[in-house]
Amino acid sequence: MGWFSKEEDNEYHPIDRSSRRQCWDSRDEFFECLDKIDVINPLDPSQQNKIKQNCQKQEAKFHSSCAESWIKYFKEKRVVDYKKEKFLKEMEQQNATRIELSPEQALGGAKGGSN
Amino acid sequence: MFRTQVSRVVPSCLRRPAGVKSFQWNRYVSCGRRLYDQDESEKLKRKPLSRIPIGGSEQSASQRVTSDSIEFSTWKAAALFIVVGGGLYYFFSKEKKRLETEKEAEANRGYGKPVVGGPFNLVDENGEKFTDENLLGKWSILYFGFTHCPDICPDELDKLGVWLDALKKKHGIELQPIFVTCDPARDSPKVMKEYLKDFHPSLKGLTGSYDEVKSACKQYRVYFSTPPHVKPGQDYLVDHSIFFYLMDPEGQFVEAMGRNYDEKSGVDKIAEHLKSYVPKEEREKRKGKWYSFLFE
Incomplete structure (x- = not known):
């Protein structure tokens, strides 16, 4: 399970850089596997069997x-x-210009730059 | 510039009518002018264009500037234009940028009452008191987050580290970087200290009681969703706003910087703000430069 079951003193310790890296890497591996079997939502109940069959190892590591x-x-x-990503792709196909709103622009009016 | 041979040029009214012999010519000075002497030829150099016969003649042809001098003067004028024009362009675009940044900072300072920021009473990672008064006298950059943050906070704090190093190296600027937790239940000073080891050494970590943190977040208009009563060891995430708050040496809010600033553009933006910063007394004395109307 998670880290907290490992903690004996029940005291909270922040996650350090290497543990974060480890978590992110296992996440990337698991998601890569999901990409291969065309599963978008790993929480979708109807996909659970498919995930178990193909990505069980990666999911366990994650x-x-x-x-x-x-x-x-x-x-x-x-x-x-x-x-x-899908939405942005669709918008791009319609030649939409992306406007990045920074906080002061959102407050002060539309003065967006394309991105 | 007009290198011409004008010694033989005479006004059209003095021109010898056809068929008149040279010895009679002097008597035809009827348009009230003296005949030009050889040594007066200098004056002809400044002869108005209106007195050059239209259509040209052999005399006026000699008044045309040679092609050499046209090229020479054009080149000179072009060079002057480029130097003066370029200089003015550079100056005004630089000033425009500076005034814009100053205006932006002025607008964010609000009028009298700060919109963002205000008094707070927290403790740093060593358990020492840290209040809004610790912001005075130096530039600070604040970030609100929590140590159990999955991906955004560590990324943003790493980016902050890059900013801080670049600002010091490129601009000789040192900011006071502050990480404020929105999760006081888990993030004790001890936890903060442990967490901050992974990030820039100058980064301070602030925490406090639930109410004090909540009040500080409210001052900075930071939204966060930490539940007030969590059981020890409970695993949860905190939803919070993700902006850097740049504060000037008066402890006044200058700008909120979102994720749209990357490792480079953030450095430029902060350096711009610091360069265009004008202390309060001077700001009130000076309403604007005489040419600021150009950028209105």
Whole structure:
């Protein structure tokens, strides 16, 4: 399971750089495997069998390298990122210009630059 | 510039009518002018164009500037134009940028009352008191986050480290970087100290009681969603705003910088703000340069 089950003193320790790296790498490996089997949402119940069959090893490593809350966050984020990317691609096909709104511009009116 | 041979040039009214012999010619000085002497030829150099016969003649042809001198003067004028024009362009575009940045900072300072920022009472990673007064006298950059942050906070804090090094190396600027936790339940000073080891050595980490952190976040208009009562060891994430807040030596808010600033553009933006910063007394004395109307 996550790190907190390993903690004996129950005291919270922040996650250090190497543990973060380890978690991110296992996440990338798992998501790469999901890409191969065309699964977007790892939380989708109808895909669970497919994931178990093909990416069980990667998923187990991901789960053992990251905290519970991070696992949930990254899995949900994958869907959001996919939708965002798809939306941007569609917009690009329609020759839309991307406007990056920085906070002061959002407050002070539209003065966006293309990106 | 007009290198001409004008000694033989005479006004059209003095021109010898056809068929008149030279000895009679002097009597035809009827348009009230003296005949030009050889030594007066210098004056002819400044003869107005209106007195050069239209259509040209053999005399006026000699008044035309030679092609050599045209090239010479054009080249000179072009060089002058480029130097003066380029210089002015450089000066005004630089001034425009400076005034814009100054205006932006002025707008964010608000009028009298700061929109973002204000008094807070927290403790740093060594357990020492840290309040808004610690912002006075130096430029600070604040970031709100939490140590259990999965990806954005560590990325942003790494980016901050790159900014800080580049600002010092390229511009000789040193900021006071501050990381404020939005998760006081887990992030004790001890946890903060442990977490900050991975980041820039000058980074300070602030925490406090739930109410104090909540109040500090409110001052900075930071949204966060830490539950007030969490069980020890409970695993949760905190939703929070992700901006860097640049604060001037008066402790006033200058700008909120989002993720749209990368490792390079962030450095430029901060350096711009520091360069265009004018201390309060001077700011009030001076309403603007005489040419600031150009950029209105």
